Every structure is written in C-alpha cells, then in structure tokens.
Amino acid sequence: xxxxxxxxxxxxxxxxxxxxxxxxxxxxxxxxxxxxxxxxxxxxxxxxxxxxxxxxxxxxxxxxxxxxxxxxxxxxxxxxxxxxxxxxxxxxxxxxxxxxxxxxxxxxxxxxxxxxxxxxxxxxxxxxxxxxxxxxxxxxxxxxxxxxxxxxxxxxxxxxxxxxxxxxxxxxxxxxxxxxxxxxxxxxxxxxxxxxxxxxxxxxxxxxxxxxxxxxxxxxxxxxxxxxxxxxxxxxxxxxxxxxxxxxxxxxxxxxxxxxxxxxxxxxxxxx
Amino acid sequence: xxxxxxxxxxxxxxxxxxxxxxxxxxxxxxxxxxxxxxxxxxxxxxxxxxxxxxxxxxxxxxxxxxxxxxxxxxxxxxxxxxxxxxxxxxxxxxxxxxxxxxxxxxxxxxxxxxxxxxxxxxxxxxxxxxxxxxxxxxxxxxxxxxxxxxxxxxxxxxxxxxxxxxxxxxxxxxxxxxxxxxxxxxxxxxxxxxxxxxxxxxxxxxxxxxxxxxxxxxxxxxxxxxxxxxxxxxxxxxxxxxxxxxxxxxxxxxx
Numbered sequence: 163x164x165x166x167x168x169x170x171x172x173x174x175x176x177x178x179x180x181x182x183x184x185x186x187x188x189x190x191x192x193x194x195x196x197x198x199x200x201x202x203x204x205x206x207x208x209x210x211x212x213x214x215x216x217x218x219x220x221x222x223x224x225x226x227x228x229x230x231x232x233x234x235x236x237x238x239x240x241x242x243x244x245x246x247x248x249x250x251x252x253x254x255x256x257x258x259x260x261x262x263x264x265x266x267x268x269x270x271x272x273x274x275x276x277x278x279x280x281x282x283x284x285x286x287x288x289x290x291x292x293x294x295x296x297x298x299x300x301x302x303x304x305x306x307x308x309x310x311x312x313x314x315x316x317x318x319x320x321x322x323x324x325x326x327x328x329x330x331x332x333x334x335x336x337x338x339x340x341x342x343x344x345x346x347x348x349x350x351x352x353x354x355x356x357x358x359x360x361x362x363x364x365x366x367x368x369x370x371x372x373x374x375x376x377x378x379x380x381x382x383x384x385x386x387x388x389x390x391x392x393x394x395x396x397x398x399x400x401x402x403x404x405x406x407x408x409x410x411x412x413x414x415x416x417x418x419x420x421x422x423x424x425x426x427x428x429x430x431x432x433x434x
Numbered sequence: 435x436x437x438x439x440x441x442x443x444x445x446x447x448x449x450x451x452x453x454x455x456x457x458x459x460x461x462x463x464x465x466x467x468x469x470x471x472x473x474x475x476x477x478x479x480x481x482x483x484x485x486x487x488x489x490x491x492x493x494x495x496x497x498x499x500x501x502x503x504x505x506x507x508x509x510x511x512x513x514x515x516x517x518x519x520x521x522x523x524x525x526x527x528x529x530x531x532x533x534x535x536x537x538x539x540x541x542x543x544x545x546x547x548x549x550x551x552x553x554x555x556x557x558x559x560x561x562x563x564x565x566x567x568x569x570x571x572x573x574x575x576x577x578x579x580x581x582x583x584x585x586x587x588x589x590x591x592x593x594x595x596x597x598x599x600x601x602x603x604x605x606x607x608x609x610x611x612x613x614x615x616x617x618x619x620x621x622x623x624x625x626x627x628x629x630x631x632x633x634x635x636x637x638x639x640x641x642x643x644x645x646x647x648x649x650x651x652x653x654x655x656x657x658x659x660x661x662x663x664x665x666x667x668x669x670x671x672x673x674x675x676x677x678x679x680x681x682x683x684x685x686x687x688x689x
Binding site (some may be wrong): 212213214215216235236237239240241245246248251252254255256257261262265266269270301318322 | 574640641642643645646647648649650651652653654656660661663664665666667668
C-alpha cells in the first residue's frame with residue numbers, strides 16, 4: 163500500500179512563501195478532504211506535489227513510499243502513480259483528446275496498449291462518466307463546457323489508474339446530476355483502494371464520496387488533522403472557531419488586483 | 435497565361451506548365467481542385483462563378499519564389515482553401531481573395547513549418563466588395579532554428595458592404611532564440627454594420643500546457659511535439675488520404 167509522505171514542506175512563488183512547513187501523509191485506500199479558506203495554499207500544495215515548475219521548494223521533502231520525488235520531473239511523478247485533476251484544465255487546440263489520452267496511457271505503462279484495447283477502455287470510461295464519445299475525438303478541452311472539462315479530468319484518472327489521485331475543486335462547474343455521476347465514479351475508485359486528496363468548498367461532494375479523514379490548511383500550514391466531523395463543522399460555522407479555539411490568526415487573502423488589466427482574461431491571470 | 439475550365443474534380447500538376455494559370459469554375463458547380471508543384475508558377479487566378487463552391491487544396495514542399503494568388507468569388511459562391519506550406523528555403527506568397535457579390539464566402543486555412551534558414555512571408559488578404567460577404571483566415575505556423583516566418587494580410591470591408599463578417603487568426607509557435615516570427619493580421623473597416631475580429635499569437639509553447647500534458651506522464655519533449663503537431667495537423671483534413679499521409683510523415687520527419 164503506497165503512502166505519500168510530505169515532510170516540513172516550504173514553498174515559494176516569485177519570492178513569496180506560500181507553504182510554511184506542511185507535514186502530512188496520504189495512503190492508498192484513504193480519502194482525505196483538504197479544507198481551508200481561499201488563498202491559504204491548498205491548490206499550491208497539490209500543484210507542488212505534482213511538480214509544477216512555477217513553485218519552488220525551499221526546504222522539506224515529498225516521498226512516495228521510499229521514493230524521494232521532491233526533485234523529480236512532473237512526468238516521472240505521474241509514472242510513479244500520482245495524478246492531479248486540475249481546477250482549470252487548459253484548452254490545448256489541435257491536440258486530439260484521444261491521441262493525448264493514448265499517449266498518456268502508453269507513457270504510464272510498461273507495455274504499449276493495442277488500439278483495440280485502448281478504444282475499449284475509452285468507450286467503457288466515457289460510458290461510466292456518461293460523456294458523449296465524440297468529446298474524445300475533439301481538441302483537448304477546446305470548446306468544452308466547464309462540466310465537460312471536469313469529466314474529462316476524471317476520464318483521465320480512470321484511464322491512468324494512479325495510486326494517489328488529487329482533485330482540485332472537481333465539483334466546481336458541475337451541475338447536480340454531474341456531481342452525482344463524478345462522485346459515483348470516485349466512490350468506485352475508492353473501493354478499488356485508490357488514495358484521494360480532495361479540495362472542495364462544498365460539503366455536498368464530501369457527503370457523496372465519504373472521506374476517511376479531513377485536514378485543514380491555514381496560513382500555509384496544516385493546523386488540524388481529524389475525522390470527518392470537521393467537514394460538517396466548517397460547512398456550518400466557517401473557519402472562525404480556528405481563531406477562538408486554536409488561537410491562530412487567519413491571514414486575509416491578498417487580492418493582487420493590479421496585475422489584472424482591462425482586456426486580459428481575469429480568470430487566466432488569477433490561476434497563473 | 436494558360437486558362438483551365440474546371441468542370442469536375444481536378445488534380446492539377448503545375449510542373450512544366452505555364453508561369454501563369456487561370457482556373458475558372460462555372461456557375462452552379464461544386465468541385466475540388468488539388469494543386470501540385472505550385473512552386474513552378476508565379477501567378478494563379480481562380481474565378482469562382484455564381485452559386486459554385488470550390489474546395490482547393492495546395493501542398494508546397496519545394497522553394498516557393500514569389501506567388502501571386504488571386505481569386506474572384508461570385509454571388510452565393512464559396513472558396514475554401516487548405517494550404518499546407520512545407521516549402522523549404524523560401525516562400526513569398528501573396529494571396530488576395532475578392533468577394534465581389536452578395537453572399538460570397540471565403541475560408542482560408544494555412545499551416546506553415548519554417549526551419550533552418552527558411553524565409554517565409556505569407557500575406558493573405560480578403561476584400562469585401564459587396565454586402566453580406568463572409569471571410570475567415572486561419573494561419574497557423576511553427577517556427578524553428580534561425581528561420582523567419584511572417585503572417586500578414588488585410589481584411590478589408592468596403593463602405594456599404596453591410597452584414598459582412600470577417601475574421602482573421604494568425605498563430606505562430608516559436609521554438610528557438612534565432613527565430614523571427616511576426617503575426618500582423620490587419621482589419622480595414624469602412625462600414626459600421628459588420629462583424630469582424632482579428633487575433634495574433636506568437637510565443638513559445640505554453641508552460642501551463644506542458645505542465646498539463648506532463649502531469650499525465652508525457653515527457654516534456656513528447657508534450658511539446660504533441661502541442662506543435664496540433665498547430666500543423668488540422669490542415670490534413672483538407673487533403674485526400676494519400677496526400678494527407680504524405681504530409682503527415684513529412685511533418686513527423688521534420689519535427
């Protein structure tokens with residue numbers, strides 16, 4: 163059973179420290195809810211674990227079992243069994259979804275998959291997600307609705323069969339029915355023993371996928387690690403109790419409005 | 435000048451032909467023309483008469499010196515061009531499409547690969563000379579080594595050509611420091627009641643795209659290749675299977 167071990171992780175972006183000593187473990191068979199206010203480092207943690215080049219690890223380590231992945235390239239981490247479903251999956255014009263999926267499946271396997279087997283797999287996975295098969299033959303995420311992009315992320319998860327999957331707000335942009343479909347798929351994958359680390363702001367998703375543990379990230383650190391009653395408590399009362407009970411001052415999110423100018427896409431600016 | 439009447443689907447080899455060619459598609463026809471060895475000519479003209487549709491595919495793989503391409507499109511007529519530019523050393527192409535009558539339409543797709551010391555200057559212009567005419571230009575390029583790749587052209591909507599639409603797209607992905615890539619799609623609009631847009635993108639392969647693809651197990655080189663092919667491969671759909679696979683293997687070989 164594989165375990166992802168994060169030890170005293172410090173991370174900077176453009177000289178600013180975002181993660182200030184994160185320590186936690188996630189094992190296969192566990193579903194961990196990652197909670198916390200906006201701008202406190204949740205997405206950063208997931209991106210750093212996946213090896214996003216924008217983030218600089220200044221100290222600490224990430225291990226998958228005995229394998230030190232701290233310095234590994236992103237594709238090596240994927241091959242080791244990590245997966246990240248992105249909050250805003252990029253649109254890549256001209257790259258056909260199924261070509262990409264097949265290249266990805268082949269990259270993460272020792273032996274190349276046959277065309278027949280691949281299409282069988284793809285067909286099953288799209289059916290499971292109730293996706294129209296033609297999405298697979300279109301340009302990667304180009305012109306996909308928000309919900310289609312998110313399903314496409316889960317489709318990739320199904321095909322790549324990672325040990326630990328990280329989901330960054332997979333429920334945003336999904337309607338009620340789509341959340342149910344995605345949650346059902348996640349639930350099935352949990353039963354197969356896959357590990358999950360899941361960010362969401364809504365208790366609804368967690369009600370459906372039934373996490374086994376919850377951790378709370380404040381000011382770039384994990385301040386609480388406990389059972390799933392935390393999810394309910396935060397959903398009902400917010401993060402205020404952290405201040406009153408733990409004496410931790412919650413830093414306000416710094417809105418860096420000046421970098422967004424008229425004429426640029428605000429969404430794209432903020433996710434950079 | 436040599437004149438050719440197009441009455442049915444045609445494959446035309448410009449080798450050992452005249453320096454100057456003029457094709458005419460008569461009224462009420464729907465035909466496709468595939469031009470080979472376009473490098474051998476200097477002037478090519480297409481007359482697409484009323485109510486006709488011309489699917490034109492062009493594949494260049496040698497030195498293109500100076501080509502002047504013109505087309506005149508009539509009422510309810512369409513010209514759809516797929517130009518696969520895998521010429522070497524040099525390609526100076528000047529294309530002008532005139533939409534002369536009501537509901538004339540032009541769709542122009544070009545994919546260009548420039549590498550080594552290639553010098554490629556591609557200008558594609560659409561002139562809207564009548565109301566309710568529709569133009570679209572999509573130029574996609576990949577620029578490598580010490581090559582030069584320039585996409586320019588004008589979408590010109592004359593005064594009085596109301597209800598016309600014109601869109602231009604020029605995108606170049608740049609690989610090396612020695613590359614010179616310019617995209618300058620120009621709009622000249624003399625009428626208010628129209629719809630027009632232009633977009634220009636010149637840059638390296640996006641880091642976000644690379645991260646996305648590598649996070650699924652592809653190496654950086656595989657990811658770059660896949661993204662770059664995404665600029666060039668869509669042109670294949672304008673060609674028959676045989677030519678498409680020829681172009682396809684050429685792309686894979688050169689990248």
